[in-house]
Amino acid sequence: MQKEVMFAGFGGQGILLSAKLLAHAAMNQGAEVMWIPSYGPEMRGGTAYCTVIVSDRLIGSPIVKNPTHLVAMNRPSLEKFAPVVKSDGVVMINSSLIPVRSGRDDVDELIVPANDAAIEVGSVRCANIIAVAAFAARSKMVDLEILRECVKSQFASKAKLIPLNMAAFDKGLELAEGK
Amino acid sequence: MAKVLMKGNEAIGEAAIRAGCLNYFAYPITPQSEVAEYLAKRLPEAGGTFVQGESEVAVGYMIFGAAACGERVMTTSSSPGVSLMSEAISYIAGARCPAVFVNIMRGGPGLGGILPSQGDYFQATKGGGHGDYHMLVMAPDGVQEAVEMTMQAFPLAEKYRGPVMIMGDGMIGQMMEPVEFPEDLYVPPTNKDEWATNGMDTRKSDTKNIVKSLYLDPTVLNDHNLLLKSQYDRMKEEEVRFENYNTDGDYQALIVSYGTMSRVCKTAIDEMKAQGLEIGMVRPKTLFPFPEKAIHDAASKPGCKVVVSIEMSMGQMVEDVERVVKGKTPVQWYGQCGGEVPTPQKVMEHIQSLLNS
Amino acid sequence: MGKTFSKPEALSDAHTHYCPGCTHGIAHRLVAEVIDELGIRGRTVGIAPVGCAVMAYNYFSCDFQEAAHGRAPAMATGMKRVRPDLMVFTYQGDGDLASIGMGEIIHAANRGEKFTTIFINNAIYGMTGGQMAPTTMPGQRATTAPMGRDVEKTGMPIRMCELLSSLATPGYVERQTLLKPKYINKAKKAIKKAFEYQEANKCFSFVELVSTCPTNWGMTPQDALKWAEETLLPYYPLGEFKSPE
Numbered sequence: 085m086q087k088e089v090m091f092a093g094f095g096g097q098g099i100l101l102s103a104k105l106l107a108h109a110a111m112n113q114g115a116e117v118m119w120i121p122s123y124g125p126e127m128r129g130g131t132a133y134c135t136v137i138v139s140d141r142l143i144g145s146p147i148v149k150n151p152t153h154l155v156a157m158n159r160p161s162l163e164k165f166a167p168v169v170k171s172d173g174v175v176m177i178n179s180s181l182i183p184v185r186s187g188r189d190d191v192d193e194l195i196v197p198a199n200d201a202a203i204e205v206g207s208v209r210c211a212n213i214i215a216v217a218a219f220a221a222r223s224k225m226v227d228l229e230i231l232r233e234c235v236k237s238q239f240a241s242k243a244k245l246i247p248l249n250m251a252a253f254d255k256g257l258e259l260a261e262g263k
Numbered sequence: 264m265a266k267v268l269m270k271g272n273e274a275i276g277e278a279a280i281r282a283g284c285l286n287y288f289a290y291p292i293t294p295q296s297e298v299a300e301y302l303a304k305r306l307p308e309a310g311g312t313f314v315q316g317e318s319e320v321a322v323g324y325m326i327f328g329a330a331a332c333g334e335r336v337m338t339t340s341s342s343p344g345v346s347l348m349s350e351a352i353s354y355i356a357g358a359r360c361p362a363v364f365v366n367i368m369r370g371g372p373g374l375g376g377i378l379p380s381q382g383d384y385f386q387a388t389k390g391g392g393h394g395d396y397h398m399l400v401m402a403p404d405g406v407q408e409a410v411e412m413t414m415q416a417f418p419l420a421e422k423y424r425g426p427v428m429i430m431g432d433g434m435i436g437q438m439m440e441p442v443e444f445p446e447d448l449y450v451p452p453t454n455k456d457e458w459a460t461n462g463m464d465t466r467k468s469d470t471k472n473i474v475k476s477l478y479l480d481p482t483v484l485n486d487h488n489l490l491l492k493s494q495y496d497r498m499k500e501e502e503v504r505f506e507n508y509n510t511d512g513d514y515q516a517l518i519v520s521y522g523t524m525s526r527v528c529k530t531a532i533d534e535m536k537a538q539g540l541e542i543g544m545v546r547p548k549t550l551f552p553f554p555e556k557a558i559h560d561a562a563s564k565p566g567c568k569v570v571v572s573i574e575m576s577m578g579q580m581v582e583d584v585e586r587v588v589k590g591k592t593p594v595q596w597y598g599q600c601g602g603e604v605p606t607p608q609k610v611m612e613h614i615q616s617l618l619n620s
Numbered sequence: 621m622g623k624t625f626s627k628p629e630a631l632s633d634a635h636t637h638y639c640p641g642c643t644h645g646i647a648h649r650l651v652a653e654v655i656d657e658l659g660i661r662g663r664t665v666g667i668a669p670v671g672c673a674v675m676a677y678n679y680f681s682c683d684f685q686e687a688a689h690g691r692a693p694a695m696a697t698g699m700k701r702v703r704p705d706l707m708v709f710t711y712q713g714d715g716d717l718a719s720i721g722m723g724e725i726i727h728a729a730n731r732g733e734k735f736t737t738i739f740i741n742n743a744i745y746g747m748t749g750g751q752m753a754p755t756t757m758p759g760q761r762a763t764t765a766p767m768g769r770d771v772e773k774t775g776m777p778i779r780m781c782e783l784l785s786s787l788a789t790p791g792y793v794e795r796q797t798l799l800k801p802k803y804i805n806k807a808k809k810a811i812k813k814a815f816e817y818q819e820a821n822k823c824f825s826f827v828e829l830v831s832t833c834p835t836n837w838g839m840t841p842q843d844a845l846k847w848a849e850e851t852l853l854p855y856y857p858l859g860e861f862k863s864p865e
Contacts, residue, residue: 104439108268111441117268119439123294123377144530146434146523147604286702312701316694317727324691324724328698331685332665336702354688460683460699462706464662473677475668475686 085140087225088148090165092133093157093178098212102155103134105216105238109231110138120146131160138225155219157198157211162186174223176215194222196259202252210252217256228257266441271406271431272297274442275339275365276305278413281444283452284335284363285311288325290318290344293377294433295367298339319344323351330360331474333459335417335452339365341433342383343374345391352426353392356491357476359458361420364398365413365429367436370602378602379433379523384579387428388551395488397495399423399502400550402430402521406440408548411448418450419502423494424458430550432575434523434604498552505554506546508532513566514543515618517592519558519584520573521547523604528573531610542614543567550580555587562588569617573610574598628652630661632681641834641841643798644672647740648679650808651709654815655682664707665699667692669721671713672746690721693728696735707818708735714755715745718778722754725784729824732789736814737824739780742831743852750836754778757851761838777855781828785862791823793862797830797853799845806858823864830856 091103100121107119118137135151137143153174156162159182162175166186169175175191180199196218202211213235220231235253239245269277276298279287287306289299299315306313312329316322322338326348329336340348345366355362368383370376383391387400399419403409412429420427456465460472478484508525509532510517520528525546532542545561547554562570570592572581578596585594597613599605627633630652638644655661661682668676670689677684687695692710700708717725717739725737744762745751752762752769755777759768769777781795792814796807807829814825830852834844 104268107439111266111268117439117441119268120434121437123433123437143440143526144533145527145604145607146438147527147606149606149608286698288698288701314697314701314731316697317723321691321694321697321724321727324687324694325698325701327687327691328667328685328695329702330698331695332699332703332706334702336698350688351691358686460665460685461703462663462665463683471681471683473684473686475677475684477674477686 086143087138087153088151089136089153089155089219089225090133090148090151091136091155092131092161092165095132097132097157098209099132099157100134101238102212102216103136105231105234106220106226107136107138108234109220109226112230112234113227115139116141116143118143118146131164133161133165153219153223155215156182157215158182159184174219176219176222178211178215180211192222194218194260196256201255201259205251205255206248210249213249213252214256214259217253218260221257221260266443268439269406269442270297270437270439271409272367272436273301274406274410275413275429276301278410278444279337279363280305280309280311282335282414282417282449284337284417285309286329286334286336287312287338288314288316288322288329288336289338289340290316290322292341292344294369295339295341295365295436297436298365319347320350323348326362327351327355327358327360330355330362331358331459332461333455337363337365339367341367341369342371342380345383345386349386349392352398353394353396354476355426356392356396356398357394358474359424360474361417361424362426363413363416363420363429364426365431368430368432370600376602377433379575379604380600380602381432381522381524381575382579382600383430384550384574384576387430388553388583396425396491397551398425399427399498399552400430401427401504401548402550403435404522404525404546405435406438407442409435410442410444414445414448421453423498425494430522432523502549503552503554503557504548505557506548507557507561508544508546509536509541510543510545510561512541513564514541515566515568516542516614517561517567517570518542518544518573518614519547519570519580520544521550521580524573524575524598527605527607528610531607531614534607535611535614540615540618553583553587558584559587559589559591562592567592570594571614571617572596573605575604576600628656630655630664630681632679634678636679637675638672639835641832641844642672643742643829643831644740646798646804647738647829647831648676650804650811651711651738652680653808654812657812658815658819660707660815660819663705664709667695667708667710669710669712669716671716673711673713673740674747676711690716690719691724692716693721693724693733693737697728697731697733700733700735704734704821707815709815710735710737712737712739713746714739714741714743714753715748715751718754718780729784729791729826730787730789732791732824734818734821734824736818737826738811739826739828740831741780741828741856742833743777744833744836746833746836757855779856781826781861784826789824790864791862792817792825792864794826794860795828795830795856795858797848797858799830799832799849803858817864830858
């Protein structure tokens with residue numbers, strides 16, 4: 085069984101980190117994982133996207149045309165990738181920045197005002213943590229406690245940021261509940 | 264040892280340290296600058312040497328100078344940078360110094376692009392620099408294999424006293440996968456006092472060592488180059504590495520592909536199998552020496568109608584595939600060369616249309 | 621009667637291939653004497669250039685590497701960084717160092733690499749047969765400047781000591797010459813100082829030696845010495861340009 089998640093947004097929104105945290109948690113659960121970034125000039129302020137593949141066997145192609153799920157942090161990302169998500173996938177929409185919806189009735193839309201919630205928690209910079217927590221809660225791709233530990237270890241060298249990111253993590257879980 | 268999630272570029276840097284290479288010289292170039300960034304931080308911690316050279320030309324010779332002293336040394340670069348280093352690679356091969364070069368390939372010619380490519384196959388396997396020489400060239404298909412091949416590269420460079428190249432592509436450099444650093448791949452450095460210019464004090468006898476590639480006497484140069492050839496012949500006997508995929512039973516077509524492209528092909532082969540179409544694959548892990556017999560034998564299997572060399576280039580390895588299949592089976596090329604990695608769907612469609620035509 | 625003349629231990633028994641009147645032999649000897657005096661032969665590694673001194677590895681009796689054209693400072697960087705205990709010197713001509721190897725020498729000097737460069741400036745390409753060098757004088761004939769160097773098209777000769785001493789990184793830069801015995805003693809002092817700075821791990825050290833090339837200048841050795849003194853020395857003044865003190 086293989087699942088692919090596309091994380092997409094502006095450069096600077098922490099897209100690559102959200103994706104890495106998911107991949108890290110899946111690896112710690114014993115899955116095969118692959119994290120594939122877009123790289124180069126497009127990272128400099130343009131659209132950044134990153135694919136995470138999680139599988140129970142060796143992963144073949146790093147090239148994914150139709151991902152299982154999408155985490156869209158800005159409008160161009162949603163418009164670009166929502167049409168290619170597989171049926172029944174989760175499409176997380178950062179509604180703080182995206183006024184539209186996916187236009188699909190065969191996917192599970194998860195509406196998360198990630199930026200607004202992040203400001204509420206303490207810093208807009210933790211919107212990516214809210215997003216990955218909310219997405220993980222809805223998609224059930226990884227164990228949430230393992231993911232939480234991965235977030236903690238990510239900030240181990242900047243320990244003062246851990247409480248903020250834990251608050252963001254909880255906020256993400258809460259937002260995923262309120263369907 | 265627990266697995267860690269690492270980018271290919273960073274994992275290659277760490278693998279070098281685990282292989283006992285504490286000397287790294289490099290010049291930044293996308294998509295492999297993370298190796299330099301990683302080692303700029305890690306090597307001082309490990310008691311090693313990091314120098315950012317002023318150009319890839321200079322870096323090639325920093326490697327040469329360090330290697331000539333008998334120290335384990337590595338550089339990493341990407342295609343245009345490797346072109347600039349090719350002069351030094353020729354000198355290093357001629358002077359018989361062990362050194363490890365990593366090419367995280369991007370599109371070319373010229374500046375080309377920064378996305379993954381396999382357009383440097385000719386450069387790596389057929390020369391690159393001037394003169395009669397080869398390098399042992401290994402092509403990993405992912406981060407774990409990049410680690411293992413990097414660790415193996417140092418003792419191999421010492422065994423054959425010459426440059427060894429790891430050929431990755433932008434995808435392998437940039438992606439993260441879980442990796443382990445196998446401790447049993449560490450091989451202690453060989454004694455180089457016989458030839459290294461590490462100071463006469465290291466020797467009991469009062470003989471000087473000279474590291475050079477200049478042989479003005481044609482018979483001496485001939486003998487020297489035949490000695491190099493004997494090393495390449497020995498590589499062909501002892502170092503050929505490859506993986507067979509789905510070749511136990513019968514198959515209608517054989518794919519030859521390496522690196523990132525081979526991962527895509529594996530997915531395509533699995534999906535075609537699920538649809539009842541059997542396709543085999545040979546994946547060269549060493550590009551030089553080339554797995555000649557493995558490919559020839561797999562292509563000669565009854566029922567195999569066509570051999571397709573699938574590459575992220577306009578068709579380079581296909582020339583070697585044709586050479587080793589020796590007309591037994593028709594050989595074709597398929598691929599993309601702009602930096603986009605062909606999808607499994609495209610590979611499937613191509614193979615299916617070939618078999619239907 | 622005591623022995624009045626002997627070959628330095630750091631020179632080999634080989635006969636050099638240099639032309640009559642060429643000053644490479646003197647420069648080799650001075651470097652070898654310094655190596656002997658400092659007692660460092662067993663941990664010295666020289667780097668030969670491409671040019672007339674390409675086979676210097678045959679004439680010294682210490683470890684030697686042979687570089688590609690102009691790349692000796694990069695090789696020396698590689699060696700010195702991985703084996704700081706070795707004494708490393710490059711021996712380069714003006715085509716090698718000031719033309720094709722300009723990038724390598726400037727950056728090695730600017731990084732403050734702790735090796736020594738002996739720079740032989742004879743204002744011409746020697747081994748390839750008298751082509752124009754970056755150091756060729758205005759109006760001086762060369763096979764690739766048959767009417768004499770035209771500075772309108774080729775610029776003025778490059779003065780390496782002046783260029784290198786403009787770098788903010790501390791270093792030792794001195795120009796001497798081998799045209800007369802009185803100069804030769806000063807040249808040896810400069811070479812010794814350069815090796816001593818290296819031994820003390822102090823800085824990059826660079827000694828330029830204004831030299832002759834009677835063959836490619838088309839002169840007798842005597843005329844070459846005279847021409848060099850009258851033409852080269854006014855443009856390439858002698859002295860210490862920079863010291864780390």
